[in-house]
Amino acid sequence: MKKIVVCISGASGVCYAKRLLEVLKEKNVETHLIISNSSKKIIKHELNTDIEEFIELSDRYYENEDFFSPLASGSYIFDAAVVIPCSMKTLSSIANGYSNNLICRVCDIALKERRKLIVMPREMPLNAIHLENMLKLSKLGVIIMPPIPGFYGKPKTIEDIIDFIVGRVLDSLGLENELFKRWGE
Numbered sequence: 319m320k321k322i323v324v325c326i327s328g329a330s331g332v333c334y335a336k337r338l339l340e341v342l343k344e345k346n347v348e349t350h351l352i353i354s355n356s357s358k359k360i361i362k363h364e365l366n367t368d369i370e371e372f373i374e375l376s377d378r379y380y381e382n383e384d385f386f387s388p389l390a391s392g393s394y395i396f397d398a399a400v401v402i403p404c405s406m407k408t409l410s411s412i413a414n415g416y417s418n419n420l421i422c423r424v425c426d427i428a429l430k431e432r433r434k435l436i437v438m439p440r441e442m443p444l445n446a447i448h449l450e451n452m453l454k455l456s457k458l459g460v461i462i463m464p465p466i467p468g469f470y471g472k473p474k475t476i477e478d479i480i481d482f483i484v485g486r487v488l489d490s491l492g493l494e495n496e497l498f499k500r501w502g503e
């Protein structure tokens with residue numbers, strides 16, 4: 319069974335993280351969840367809910383300041399980490415090895431242990447610092463997955479668009495899914 323660390327940082331688009339947690343639960347994938355302080359407020363603002371709903375969807379939850387958690391050590395094995403959504407601040411911390419919270423520490427571990435790391439940066443427009451940080455991570459093997467929907471599947475609802483984005487994340491995790499209509503189907 320796959321063990322996936324889901325990291326939610328303070329960018330717009332926490333709906334993607336919620337949907338990812340829902341689908342991973344349906345697929346019986348073990349999830350370890352970390353939510354940054356900024357994203358806790360954004361969850362309340364964007365989804366009119368609190369983090370309890372997110373925590374219930376996960377198998378284990380950790381505070382972002384908890385460096386005593388198993389996740390803070392490279393000796394604890396996980397299959398992949400996903401930062402969804404990823405703020406420009408967290409992107410910068412990851413790209414510069416500045417592990418001042420558990421999310422950034424997990425990403426640092428994923429990089430040093432050569433484990434799968436998926437980052438969903440969310441900002442627009444992007445400045446050169448953002449782009450350089452993404453390029454730096456991409457060169458290290460990180461999968462950079464901005465939430466940019468394709469419209470060839472003719473989405474009708476916001477949920478369709480969210481499922482397209484989350485379905486592509488599942489593809490990158492190597493998890494079969496039928497969340498969206500694929501080209502040629």
Ligand SMILES: Cc1cc2nc3c(=O)[nH]c(=O)nc-3n(C[C@H](O)[C@H](O)[C@H](O)COP(=O)(O)O)c2cc1C
Binds near residue numbers: 327328360
């Ligand atoms: C409602 C709201 C939306 C935000 N959206 C973004 C965003 O899309 N991208 C981004 O980089 N920062 C965004 N921010 C700013 C970050 O939350 C802020 O830079 C914070 O320090 C990020 O910290 P974290 O990465 O540790 O969660 C947003 C803040 C708020 C309050």
